[in-house]
Amino acid sequence: MPLSADGFIAVSALLGLAIGSFLNVVIHRLPRIMERDWATQCADLRGEALPEEEPFSIVRPRSRCPHCGHQIGALENIPILSYLVLGGRCKGCGKRISWRYPLVEALTAALFVFAAWHFGPGIPAIAAMLFIAAMIALTFIDFDSQLLPDSITLPLLWVGLLLNVSATFTDLTSAVLGAVAGYLALWSVYWLFKLTTGKEGMGYGDFKLLAAIGAWFGWQVLPLTILMSSLVGALVGIALILLAKHGRNVPIPFGPYLATAGIVALFWGKALTDAYLNVL
16 A cells, blocks of 8 residues: 555655664764775785774674774664663763764754655655755764765766656756766866966865766756855855964865755755746
């Protein structure tokens, strides 16, 4: 028996909480897994042996407190509820748990619910939730480490192209052109900036993320995506310099603003693009 619209929204809320909890693990561990892989590759090239380390992956070892090593039990890992019951503190040592854990869970659930309401039951809503989860993970990973992992951006690009074989969000031609134009647009900006200043203004992960957004929603959303992300990034950068005394030479990650613009494109990209073209 198919789910009603209200049932689908309720299931999406629960799924969003569970996926948000998993995203917290991905955000914390994926950059560290990448660093281990790089260290291993460098050691292999130098012919050196690395010291024995505990196996470390997305699923191993079990989650634990970074302060005292207390393993997080199942009842301490219920999204949002456990944080509230524990008063935001570790059961083992009483140290404060970062507020970001329940924030990621709540944000994921809220956006999943909105996707379920916006698209209704079906493939587009499920695909939208996948896209949202990737954008949230990339946003917080980039904030933490200024990395946009290929293990997220590249599969996201290919999934976008595959979805649009059946025109889930746009036609396939627009999706292919969007992937190519998205990558080349920021690649061109990167080289123009580097040739002009001798510095790297952004990383290759930004190119791949914009290519993925183009693959999902077509080349038509790219100008608006670049404009929105650039404006928000500029405003945040100015605010950090003025209010938080953020050094002008300290890099600011661009991925979170691209990801935010990508979520806007998911829900309102066509409407905003049409309105923008009508103004012109």
